[in-house]
Amino acid sequence: MKPEECAASTECGAGAPALELLETNTKADRDTEPEGHDFSRANVIQQEPASVAAGLSRARAPAPHDNIRSWLAAARADVLFEATSLNVATGQPAADHIRVALIHGAHAITANKGPIVHAYRELRDLAAKQGKKFLFESTVMDGVPIFSFFDQLPAIHLKGFHGILNSTTNVILAEMEQGLTFDEALKKAQALGVAETDASHDIDGWDAAVKTAALITVLMDVPIRLDEIAREGIRDLTPQAVRNAKRDGWLFKLVCRAQRTGNTVKASVTQEKVLATSPMGKITGTSSYIYFETDIFPGLAITEENPGLYATAHGLLADFIRAVK
Numbered sequence: 001m002k003p004e005e006c007a008a009s010t011e012c013g014a015g016a017p018a019l020e021l022l023e024t025n026t027k028a029d030r031d032t033e034p035e036g037h038d039f040s041r042a043n044v045i046q047q048e049p050a051s052v053a054a055g056l057s058r059a060r061a062p063a064p065h066d067n068i069r070s071w072l073a074a075a076r077a078d079v080l081f082e083a084t085s086l087n088v089a090t091g092q093p094a095a096d097h098i099r100v101a102l103i104h105g106a107h108a109i110t111a112n113k114g115p116i117v118h119a120y121r122e123l124r125d126l127a128a129k130q131g132k133k134f135l136f137e138s139t140v141m142d143g144v145p146i147f148s149f150f151d152q153l154p155a156i157h158l159k160g161f162h163g164i165l166n167s168t169t170n171v172i173l174a175e176m177e178q179g180l181t182f183d184e185a186l187k188k189a190q191a192l193g194v195a196e197t198d199a200s201h202d203i204d205g206w207d208a209a210v211k212t213a214a215l216i217t218v219l220m221d222v223p224i225r226l227d228e229i230a231r232e233g234i235r236d237l238t239p240q241a242v243r244n245a246k247r248d249g250w251l252f253k254l255v256c257r258a259q260r261t262g263n264t265v266k267a268s269v270t271q272e273k274v275l276a277t278s279p280m281g282k283i284t285g286t287s288s289y290i291y292f293e294t295d296i297f298p299g300l301a302i303t304e305e306n307p308g309l310y311a312t313a314h315g316l317l318a319d320f321i322r323a324v325k
């Protein structure tokens with residue numbers, strides 16, 4: 001979005017993660033705030049209407065300008081939070097926002113998976129050249145420390161991973177197990193606020209594929225295009241197939257997989273039947289799960305149980321602290 005669409009605030013944006021970030025920071029113990037850094041000089045770009053942001057009481061930034069570069073300069077920003085919506089095809093405009101922020105001399109923090117898939121190496125190298133941080137913990141599993149976790153594991157070779165990374169499909173499949181049709185389950189998920197009005201990115205596997213590509217690109221250091229990931233959503237599953245599987249002790253899940261083969265990685269996002277008693281079979285509601293296979297540790301698993309909005313906000317705040325400490 002253009003900066004003029006933001007309210008005159010250093011922390012502007014109407015979307016839930018941006019607002020939760022503000023509230024999380026307000027509630028946080030100030031003793032944990034990195035000494036010498038003021039959160040007010042962190043700018044948030046959020047691709048949402050500015051009506052909510054306009055009412056934020058913490059408005060301290062200069063008036064918005066015609067382009068992001070001059071906006072950042074006028075705000076004297078130390079950090080940019082990039083929180084625009086995912087563009088699966090190109091990763092824009094988020095990638096450009098981050099690029100401009102790094103060139104300006106600000107750390108860049110994002111919850112948007114697009115720039116990781118489409119421009120990770122370029123942005124990583126630019127950040128290193130500028131002596132700034134490019135961080136993105138909230139892009140996968142709502143801020144659970146996955147990327148920073150592997151930063152603490154030097155000389156580890158990731159061979160592969162599998163897991164459940166999309167909560168919307170998990171909720172829909174659970175409702176179908178109870179007898180609802182696909183359309184009924186989707187409407188219920190939308191009524192609960194779990195699914196978007198247009199949930200095609202979730203139910204057709206795009207969201208999970210982008211997360212899979214981000215993990216491969218960063219943790220396995222193998223660039224991968226989305227069209228190289230075998231993708232099958234849950235749209236064609238019937239209630240009868242889902243109920244029959246459950247009767248026999250199996251549950252349908254949308255499973256992400258990646259396996260290193262030589263210098264390449266084979267990846268997929270597909271509907272799979274998993275044993276109800278298995279770790280993936282026990283993932284319910286909006287929970288997520290991932291299992292990593294490494295050369296040193298044969299199995300490392302992370303489970304996230306039914307996160308709230310604060311989880312994504314915490315990931316952004318944690319990246320901020322890592323950037324400026």
